[in-house]
Amino acid sequence: MNTEQPPKILLAHGGGGRLTDQLIRQHILPKIKNDTIAELADAAKLNLSSPQVCFSTDSYVVKPLFFNGGDIGKLAVCGTINDLAVSGAKPVALSLSLIIEEGLEISLLDKILSSAAAAARENNVLIVAGDTKVVELGAADKLFINTAGIGVRLTGVDLGLDKLAVGDKVLLSGTIGDHGMTIISQRQDIKFQTEIQSDCAALAELTCSILENTNGVKFMRDPTRGGLAATLNEIVAGSNKAIEISEVDIPVNLPVLAAAEMLGFDVLNIANEGKFVAIVSPDSAEQALGICKEHPLGRDAAIIGRVIEATQAPLVELITKIGGRRIVQMPYGRELPRIC
């Protein structure tokens, strides 16, 4: 037992000296271990299988740090894997950078790092680079994590909004709103009869399987902040097409829908952390759907709409359950601070 190691993070843990080294060697490396990061070099040396790569980053500030279905560590790993996955890449390597508030219990950090490491391991992604900063009490809220990631682009896959055509199908990989409503409910300490749970998961295995086995996928995106509404609005704005979706076809877990309605949220605007939207040519849509349904992360997948001509402006239209039509707007942004 190392009697020098305090149970809480001290400012000195971020100073770049002996305590930083201890924190890295005793708490970070043992969980993450791989040959590349073990060198503790200024940068990780990677021999990628191809120079055609994708590169992405996200910072995670979710509150609370632990939520039903995950924690900030799992979220930070899965989120960046997903950004690479929906870009048509196979994720290979991640960086993990911590901004820690002085006083954070080291046992909490251990749990979060174990969870991040497990998510990376399960997805065959190596955490190869990292950084640890500590700020004084009150200068951050417990812990923020940044991950950046490199993926190797799948051969022959070239996704882009310019490829969209009228008649393409909108495929959604599963239920919406689970992550966001879980966070909101926990933050407001609301209990439901049926527990709701974040969908936090890494989608690369599923997206790679679809992209390797079908030809018709034109674009993919994960509907995180701003939810399905934001993602579809980004798609129409970037393609200058319109999209029509059908409310009855959108999978939503009933307790999530109930929670959203009770709290006055539109579930279309609520963040997801383990779902993707794919725009697929009509002749490949059923095949892509079939691949989804065979995978645990896509068993509730559905074709929820189609690409149509933008007659006036590139809009997203919802055919409601009772057959009416309404425009799905880009959310303004105030819904959900610190959802991810």
Added chain:
Amino acid sequence: MNTEQPPKILLAHGGGGRLTDQLIRQHILPKIKNDTIAELADAAKLNLSSPQVCFSTDSYVVKPLFFNGGDIGKLAVCGTINDLAVSGAKPVALSLSLIIEEGLEISLLDKILSSAAAAARENNVLIVAGDTKVVELGAADKLFINTAGIGVRLTGVDLGLDKLAVGDKVLLSGTIGDHGMTIISQRQDIKFQTEIQSDCAALAELTCSILENTNGVKFMRDPTRGGLAATLNEIVAGSNKAIEISEVDIPVNLPVLAAAEMLGFDVLNIANEGKFVAIVSPDSAEQALGICKEHPLGRDAAIIGRVIEATQAPLVELITKIGGRRIVQMPYGRELPRIC
């Protein structure tokens, strides 16, 4: 003029909706612009010149945000460029991820982003990926920035601590302590007769020039947090050799030395943000030194010591100005929170 855009950052700027989009399109993209980031995809697509890459990340929490010689934006770009540079790579692409405290003046953010963009442009590095999160007032201290970076490894360059041999020279690219003492002085509002200034700068042009024109460089590292003392201690610990340095040969700006002594700091422990240490074989040392001295960022370079046998333990020994000897210890870590 856009009357919708408030002069301060709102929580909604981080919500992933219209305000996030506005912030990105009006304040971030115009400064950074390049073809890759303009796509606003989930991940940037890069065609690297080689699959042999380096990958690095750092989060920046420096306080104050603006300091003599730079700001957090320039620091975040230069810092990650330097980590790639000292690893023997030519930096190619960066990500830039912001964690903003609600209420930050957008004009400050503009200045910082302009500064980050200028540093990237001057060093031929593209900022290709980004992320923006906003946390509520009090949950962060104004602004934290993470950068991650990809560099292509220089052909034939393979740096590593295992290559060190007795007799190798320790080359330091310039004066030490400038960054750290500037930050400390500004934080404590201490004025000196001669103004001191951070050395914040990107070293890749100089490191690439040395690595491409000499053969004897075995290892490089930038002495940031923990200063020269931490870097040399890491080098001896990783190589199982000892290092002997000579105090009279270590370049220090006099006002920096005076400030450090007045405030009770050992300048060896103070952070630098535009310097590197290189371990070079004896037959290449003068050539490497010459290349440094011809470059604006290396004109004060000096050979400050040599690698010796570790007789008992891998220690760093300083020959003092009066000819005495003392062991340079790894700093404990408490010296300087939020120095970078």
